[in-house]
Amino acid sequence: xxxxxxxxxxxxxxxxxxxxxxxxxxxxxxxGVRVGxxxxxxxxxLGDEVFARPSLNAFMAQxxxxxxxxxxxxxxxxxxxxxxxxxxxxxGVRLHLPFEVGDYVDFYASEHHAANLxxxxxPGSPPLMPNWKHLPVGYHGRAGTVVVSxxxxxxxxxxxxxxxxPAPAFGPxxxxxxxxxxxxxxxxxxxxxxxxxxxxxxxxVFGVVLVNDWSARDIQSWEYVPLGPFLGKxxxxxxxxxxxxxxxxxxxxxxxxxxxxxxxxxxxxxAPWGLDIELTVAWNGQVVSRPPYREMxxxxxxxxxxxxxxxxxxxxxxxxxxxTISGPGPDQRxxxxxxxxxxxxxxxxxxxxxxxxxxxDEVVISATAxxxxxxxxxxxxxxxxxLPARCPAS
Amino acid sequence: xxxxxxxxxxxxxxxxxxxxxxxxxxxxxxxGVRVGxxxxxxxxxLGDEVFARPSLNAFMAQxxxxxxxxxxxxxxxxxxxxxxxxxxxxxGVRLHLPFEVGDYVDFYASEHHAANLxxxxxPGSPPLMPNWKHLPVGYHGRAGTVVVSxxxxxxxxxxxxxxxxPAPAFGPxxxxxxxxxxxxxxxxxxxxxxxxxxxxxxxxVFGVVLVNDWSARDIQSWEYVPLGPFLGKxxxxxxxxxxxxxxxxxxxxxxxxxxxxxxxxxxxxxAPWGLDIELTVAWNGQVVSRPPYREMxxxxxxxxxxxxxxxxxxxxxxxxxxxTISGPGPDQRxxxxxxxxxxxxxxxxxxxxxxxxxxxDEVVISATAxxxxxxxxxxxxxxxxxLPARCPAS
Numbered sequence: 105x106x107x108x109x110x111x112x113x114x115x116x117x118x119x120x121x122x123x124x125x126x127x128x129x130x131x132x133x134x135x136g137v138r139v140g141x142x143x144x145x146x147x148x149x150l151g152d153e154v155f156a157r158p159s160l161n162a163f164m165a166q167x168x169x170x171x172x173x174x175x176x177x178x179x180x181x182x183x184x185x186x187x188x189x190x191x192x193x194x195x196g197v198r199l200h201l202p203f204e205v206g207d208y209v210d211f212y213a214s215e216h217h218a219a220n221l222x223x224x225x226x227p228g229s230p231p232l233m234p235n236w237k238h239l240p241v242g243y244h245g246r247a248g249t250v251v252v253s254x255x256x257x258x259x260x261x262x263x264x265x266x267x268x269x270p271a272p273a274f275g276p277x278x279x280x281x282x283x284x285x286x287x288x289x290x291x292x293x294x295x296x297x298x299x300x301x302x303x304x305x306x307x308x309v310f311g312v313v314l315v316n317d318w319s320a321r322d323i324q325s326w327e328y329v330p331l332g333p334f335l336g337k338x339x340x341x342x343x344x345x346x347x348x349x350x351x352x353x354x355x356x357x358x359x360x361x362x363x364x365x366x367x368x369x370x371x372x373x374x375a376p377w378g379l380d381i382e383l384t385v386a387w388n389g390q391v392v393s394r395p396p397y398r399e400m401x402x403x404x405x406x407x408x409x410x411x412x413x414x415x416x417x418x419x420x421x422x423x424x425x426x427x428t429i430s431g432p433g434p435d436q437r438x439x440x441x442x443x444x445x446x447x448x449x450x451x452x453x454x455x456x457x458x459x460x461x462x463x464x465d466e467v468v469i470s471a472t473a474x475x476x477x478x479x480x481x482x483x484x485x486x487x488x489x490x491l492p493a494r495c496p497a498s
Numbered sequence: 499x500x501x502x503x504x505x506x507x508x509x510x511x512x513x514x515x516x517x518x519x520x521x522x523x524x525x526x527x528x529x530g531v532r533v534g535x536x537x538x539x540x541x542x543x544l545g546d547e548v549f550a551r552p553s554l555n556a557f558m559a560q561x562x563x564x565x566x567x568x569x570x571x572x573x574x575x576x577x578x579x580x581x582x583x584x585x586x587x588x589x590g591v592r593l594h595l596p597f598e599v600g601d602y603v604d605f606y607a608s609e610h611h612a613a614n615l616x617x618x619x620x621p622g623s624p625p626l627m628p629n630w631k632h633l634p635v636g637y638h639g640r641a642g643t644v645v646v647s648x649x650x651x652x653x654x655x656x657x658x659x660x661x662x663x664p665a666p667a668f669g670p671x672x673x674x675x676x677x678x679x680x681x682x683x684x685x686x687x688x689x690x691x692x693x694x695x696x697x698x699x700x701x702x703v704f705g706v707v708l709v710n711d712w713s714a715r716d717i718q719s720w721e722y723v724p725l726g727p728f729l730g731k732x733x734x735x736x737x738x739x740x741x742x743x744x745x746x747x748x749x750x751x752x753x754x755x756x757x758x759x760x761x762x763x764x765x766x767x768x769a770p771w772g773l774d775i776e777l778t779v780a781w782n783g784q785v786v787s788r789p790p791y792r793e794m795x796x797x798x799x800x801x802x803x804x805x806x807x808x809x810x811x812x813x814x815x816x817x818x819x820x821x822t823i824s825g826p827g828p829d830q831r832x833x834x835x836x837x838x839x840x841x842x843x844x845x846x847x848x849x850x851x852x853x854x855x856x857x858x859d860e861v862v863i864s865a866t867a868x869x870x871x872x873x874x875x876x877x878x879x880x881x882x883x884x885l886p887a888r889c890p891a892s
Binding site for chain 1 (some may be wrong): 548629652804
């Protein structure tokens with residue numbers, strides 16, 4: 105039998121208990137929970153076959169009462185001794201995509217980000233569009249290209265055209281960027297024709313992941329009118345392997361910044377779902393930004409209410425992301441296009457002036473939040489490295 | 499034993515053989531093929547368990563050689579006698595969603611449609627955006643709300659704001675519309691980082707369905723800037739229950755209209771994939787439009803090449819649709835916003851002036867194409883009826 109020794113101040117204490125899918129050499133992927141520097145094999149520890157599957161979907165579909173029960177049971181179990189074969193050092197496991205993604209929606213919920221992008225993409229016009237403070241603007245992304253942290257990112261090829269060019273050229277993106285976001289994972293779906301009110305957020309949403317929504321700005325700016333981003337985003341979206349349960353984020357709940365005008369009734373919250381989560385963006389090992397999630401204008405409960413108010417159904421595994429998290433400070437911006445002001449104001453990374461991503465670059469986004477125990481809980485990280493483009497002959 | 503009697507001139511002769519998923523009372527959904535007015539139970543007729551599943555996905559994933567083999571085998575079998583329990587009259591079966599939808603992408607490939615919408619949404623500006631003739635514009639839609647023909651469509655609720663209104667109002671859409679489209683179903687997926695050239699279209703795409711991409715124009719026009727359509731589309735997209743194999747459409751292949759400027763190399767076709775398919779749109783039983791697919795500017799092979807040129811992967815069951823099919827004639831427009839010019843020029847339907855959809859209205863889109871036998875093959879239909887809105891309290 106094994107007892108897990110949780111290091112003092114670990115971001116993976118009993119007030120966190122994030123879920124993931126892991127494998128060890130020669131065994132199939134299955135559900136685990138992270139405790140300190142260990143991964144607990146839940147099928148072995150709890151003897152429940154729902155955890156023997158290669159995704160969290162079946163467990164998430166069991167609903168919020170079950171999520172709470174299992175969380176209590178795990179906290180109890182890991183205080184005692186566990187069978188040796190139920191505990192693995194985190195360094196010895198491979199982490200997989202933790203859930204099968206249904207639909208992927210990306211919002212645009214940071215006022216600072218939307219205003220920065222407005223200034224950069226539409227100079228001379230008001231930074232926010234007229235609809236922005238009335239609804240959480242969002243769009244569907246490509247679910248099939250959501251990948252787990254650690255997956256290499258091949259630089260995308262595509263059409264790009266600067267305003268002065270006579271015609272578009274084809275080639276590798278020259279303005280490859282990141283977007284530091286949080287993603288919310290639907291546990292219990294909702295039927296077609298049944299809007300999900302803000303009040304049902306915690307019943308529906310199982311947990312939270314870190315998201316890096318890689319963005320090819322040159323491809324995006326040429327293609328996106330009038331139907332929105334497409335190939336500039338769809339080549340890859342990375343998520344962290346650990347899904348932090350919403351139940352672990354009670355101590356992180358805060359009010360959103362004041363919303364003016366007052367939102368329409370379907371977007372009004374009776375309890376706050378702003379979240380005091382601090383992100384960190386590291387570019388080749390150097391921290392270049394600390395985006396604060398508490399500054400987000402729209403809460404994730406409002407995003408979910410909006411996404412379903414037209415009767416759209418949701419499914420277990422649907423992922424909706426916040427959009428880039430940017431705070432008011434210049435060192436709180438969640439994308440390089442903002443940090444370098446469209447590439448015109450390079451920042452120094454390891455002593456060199458940098459604007460967009462170069463081949464070989466690595467970006468790591470991590471985050472922490474206040475935990476129930478008075479310390480901070482961790483989200484782990486979402487990591488990705490840029491490989492050279494492999495463009496088709498042209 | 500039973501021999502299927504195919505009526506003279508049937509659109510479901512041996513040169514068609516579309517696949518679907520059906521059930522009979524008390525039996526689970528499984529794969530069938532339509533022959534004349536009968537549905538052949540393929541698991542029984544061929545003794546292959548891949549057809550005993552409730553979707554076409556497993557069969558589609560077997561690849562294009564297998565699709566051709568099975569098609570030949572079916573044509574052989576249905577010329578002879580089949581076991582009684584392998585043949586059902588089509589009127590006695592229930593038809594289901596024929597495949598599990600991976601990602602859903604909607605293009606915008608009709609020049610006439612894009613120009614009409616440009617004139618309506620952006621009066622005073624050039625009707626086509628600068629990018630339109632350089633790339634097939636597209637965006638991701640909601641895969642989880644793709645429904646099979648016959649599913650009732652609940653009128654969506656949402657925010658809408660006419661240009662003169664001081665603030666948005668919330669309520670049922672007042673400008674509920676259709677979009678008559680074709681949808682292309684990926685059979686064999688492609689890996690991340692591997693663009694699919696135009697030449698691989700027939701290896702990758704299993705077949706074609708009819709699509710009605712229901713659209714709430716008032717919700718759409720308020721929300722869509724800058725990230726594209728979202729709730730104005732995501733409440734429902736209807737598809738026909740029969741997937742017409744691409745192999746049945748050889749006689750329908752035509753060149754697209756001339757493309758000027760010449761597309762970039764990755765968008766050039768070595769063999770034409772325009773399709774001479776005639777659609778019919780019936781509103782409460784009256785034919786109001788006959789959109790011609792042969793007028794589409796971009797071919798579906800070009801759409802697939804574009805969708806993957808950035809390295810985006812595809813999966814079995816991915817659906818990409820053409821966008822609204824509109825021809826040059828006023829009676830060839832595939833949406834009501836075009837047919838009624840933004841609602842300003844009502845058309846007469848059963849003796850009444852009509853603009854957008856009212857509760858209780860029913861729309862049926864059908865199509866035919868030249869078949870290998872010299873006659874015409876049918877796509878069946880995609881049908882939907884509008885039910886009153888069920889807005890949340892506001």
